[in-house]
Amino acid sequence: MTGAEIAITVAVIAVGTVLTRFLSFWIFPGDRKAPPFVEYLGKALPPAVFAMLVVYCLKNVNILQGSHGIPELIAIIIVVLLHLKWRQMLLSIGAGTVCYMLLVQFVFV
Amino acid sequence: MDVKIKSLKAAFPHTIPIMAGFLFLGMTYGILMKVSGFPIWLSVLISIVVFAGSMQFVAVDILLGAFNPVQAFLMTLMINARHIFYGISMLSKYNNTGKFKPYLIFGMCDESFSINCSVEVPQGVDKNWFMFFVTLLDQIYWVLGTAVGAIFGSFVKFNTEGLDFVMTAMFVVIFLEQLLKEKEHTISLVGLGLSVFALAVFGADSFIIPAMLAILAMLTLLRGHLIKKGVV
Numbered sequence: 389m390t391g392a393e394i395a396i397t398v399a400v401i402a403v404g405t406v407l408t409r410f411l412s413f414w415i416f417p418g419d420r421k422a423p424p425f426v427e428y429l430g431k432a433l434p435p436a437v438f439a440m441l442v443v444y445c446l447k448n449v450n451i452l453q454g455s456h457g458i459p460e461l462i463a464i465i466i467v468v469l470l471h472l473k474w475r476q477m478l479l480s481i482g483a484g485t486v487c488y489m490l491l492v493q494f495v496f497v
Numbered sequence: 498m499d500v501k502i503k504s505l506k507a508a509f510p511h512t513i514p515i516m517a518g519f520l521f522l523g524m525t526y527g528i529l530m531k532v533s534g535f536p537i538w539l540s541v542l543i544s545i546v547v548f549a550g551s552m553q554f555v556a557v558d559i560l561l562g563a564f565n566p567v568q569a570f571l572m573t574l575m576i577n578a579r580h581i582f583y584g585i586s587m588l589s590k591y592n593n594t595g596k597f598k599p600y601l602i603f604g605m606c607d608e609s610f611s612i613n614c615s616v617e618v619p620q621g622v623d624k625n626w627f628m629f630f631v632t633l634l635d636q637i638y639w640v641l642g643t644a645v646g647a648i649f650g651s652f653v654k655f656n657t658e659g660l661d662f663v664m665t666a667m668f669v670v671i672f673l674e675q676l677l678k679e680k681e682h683t684i685s686l687v688g689l690g691l692s693v694f695a696l697a698v699f700g701a702d703s704f705i706i707p708a709m710l711a712i713l714a715m716l717t718l719l720r721g722h723l724i725k726k727g728v729v
Contacts, residue, residue: 393564398539400566401556402546404573405580409605412584413591413598422585428720430582431729435679436688436712437575438672441551443692443708444558445665447701460665467666468673477670478521484666485525489659 455496463488504626507619512634515608519635522550523642524649525663529557531650532657544643548604548636551671552576554664568706575709583610590614590628597625604632681728687715 389397412430416422422430449457467484474480523544530540535557547553552573559569583605590613591601601613609632616631618624676685695708716723723729 389560389564394539394560396566397560397564397569398543398546398556400570401552401559401573402543404570405547405549405552405577406603408574408577408580409584409602411581412588413602416585416588417592422588425720426581427585428724428729429578429716430585432684432716432720432723433575433712434579434582435675435684436691436716437578438668438675439685439688440692440705440708440712441555441576441668442665442672443689443696444555444705445668447696447704459659460662463662463666464669467669471670471673477674478518480670481663481666482521484669485660485663488662488666489657492659493656 455492459488459491459496462491500623501626503621504623505630507622508627508630509634511612511616512631512638515612515635516638519608519638520642520645522667523639524646525660526550526553526557527643527646527648528650528653528657529554529646529660529663530643531647532653532660533557533561535560537644537647537651540647541640541644544640545636548639549577549606550639551668554667557661558664571706571709575712579607580605583607583614586610586614594625594628597629601628601632604636606635609635679728681726683719683723683726683728684716687719688712691715 412422412426415426446457446460449460451457463484466487467480470483471477471480526544527537527540530543531537543553543556547556555572555576556569559565559572584602587602587605587610591598594601612631613628618627672685676682679685691711692704692708695704695711698704699707
């Protein structure tokens with residue numbers, strides 16, 4: 389991307405984020421209740437979106453070629469096991485990432 | 498005592514647990530942005546004007562890809578849709594906060610929401626200043642972490658290949674937490690299944706919009722069922 393394209397993309401992301409934060413307050417000034425469908429989406433979308441983001445992160449993993457997604461699989465298993473054991477978010481994320489870095493730099497070169 | 502200092506003193510202890518998390522993730526974000534080739538000031542600017550962790554990590558990927566503002570906009574709306582829910586829950590709390598209202602809403606993130614939503618403001622402390630400082634401190638930790646990370650990223654000499662896995666690890670943990678907490682997994686599985694399906698059909702570069710549309714459509718169809726089962 390060029391500098392201008394980066395600026396536009398950042399602006400679009402900033403405006404989109406602001407929109408989601410202010411939307412409820414603009415549509416429902418005072419204490420008017422939100423329409424049930426909007427309220428439903430606010431509750432139902434997040435779990436589905438976080439699942440989608442896991443897939444998004446792994447979108448470029450090719451099971452048929454290269455390292456066949458094995459480093460990703462190992463690192464994710466480690467993240468899950470650590471998290472089930474300790475439930476410490478930063479530990480699970482930090483250790484999983486270091487493990488993945490070691491795998492792609494030294495094992496699956 | 499000055500009303501501001503009193504509110505700051507009351508708010509600060511509530512934000513301590515968040516400090517570690519925001520500094521750590523903010524630093525990681527700063528390092529990731531720097532080693533991806535973006536200047537320090539850009540990372541800091543994004544942390545100030547966007548201030549949304551998940552979205553900012555996704556944005557690194559978006560900024561490294563081809564220029565596609567429409568897709569970037571739609572992804573932003575989907576990833577941040579939970580803010581709509583936070584907004585609905587905070588309507589009555591934030592609506593009469595006067596001059597504080599714009600910033601309280603702008604700075605509404607998972608963490609500031611959870612504090613401001615649940616905490617009983619101590620007697621004698623101004624509620625508006627208290628909520629303002631909770632939000633401001635959270636954002637300061639995030640921006641500070643970003644800046645430190647981005648500066649550190651300029652000096653790192655070690656091989657950073659694979660560092661981008663931090664985003665994967667983060668979403669895996671969030672998703673796992675969600676699976677452990679929810680009573681029923683229909684929505685999580687809908688999100689997972691339709692995304693994998695869309696990825697298989699449309700490929701890595703263009704699956705995200707079809708996946709989002711499919712998720713929206715399926716959740717709309719399942720609404721009656723999920724409400725009847727008491728899931729939402």
